[in-house]
Amino acid sequence: xxxxxxxxxxxxxxxxxxxxxxxxxxxxxxxxxxxxxxxxxxxxxxxxxxxxxxxxxxxxxxxxxxxxxxxxxxxxxxxxxxxxxxxxxxxxxxxxxxxxxxxxxxxxxxxxxxxxxxxxxxxxxxxxxxxxxxx
Numbered sequence: 001x002x003x004x005x006x007x008x009x010x011x012x013x014x015x016x017x018x019x020x021x022x023x024x025x026x027x028x029x030x031x032x033x034x035x036x037x038x039x040x041x042x043x044x045x046x047x048x049x050x051x052x053x054x055x056x057x058x059x060x061x062x063x064x065x066x067x068x069x070x071x072x073x074x075x076x077x078x079x080x081x082x083x084x085x086x087x088x089x090x091x092x093x094x095x096x097x098x099x100x101x102x103x104x105x106x107x108x109x110x111x112x113x114x115x116x117x118x119x120x121x122x123x124x125x126x127x128x129x130x131x132x133x134x135x
Contacts, residue, residue: 004048005045006046007091007094009039010046011056013031019053019075020073023073023076026131027071042058043094043095044057044058044059045057045090046087047074054074054077055087056072057071065100066100066101068102069088069101069102104126
């Protein structure tokens with residue numbers, strides 16, 4: 001299986017919506033907001049197998065000190081095969097020396113991010129105002 005992972009803004013709305021739906025993310029319900037949000041990210045990484053989008057991740061950053069990774073999705077049929085790791089490693093080549101690399105994770109994703117070196121920051125509590133219903 002030869003997966004192509006690269007920094008790319010080359011997306012089709014339907015393929016993004018399909019990937020988000022496959023993962024049960026409520027963002028799929030608002031593609032008119034999702035697509036511009038992804039395209040306006042500081043970094044957008046995609047994973048493709050034979051041209052088909054099987055993974056996507058993005059980063060929002062001030063460019064110097066802080067980076068936040070809001071989305072990292074892999075088609076459930078390809079999870080556990082190293083696709084997410086390859087995408088995150090590519091993004092981290094850009095943000096390696098940053099003072100803060102932040103994300104919010106739940107479920108099985110917690111173990112995935114721990115394996116990449118992420119940990120809970122002291123006694124911090126994740127907080128948000130959220131319009132979705134999937135977390």
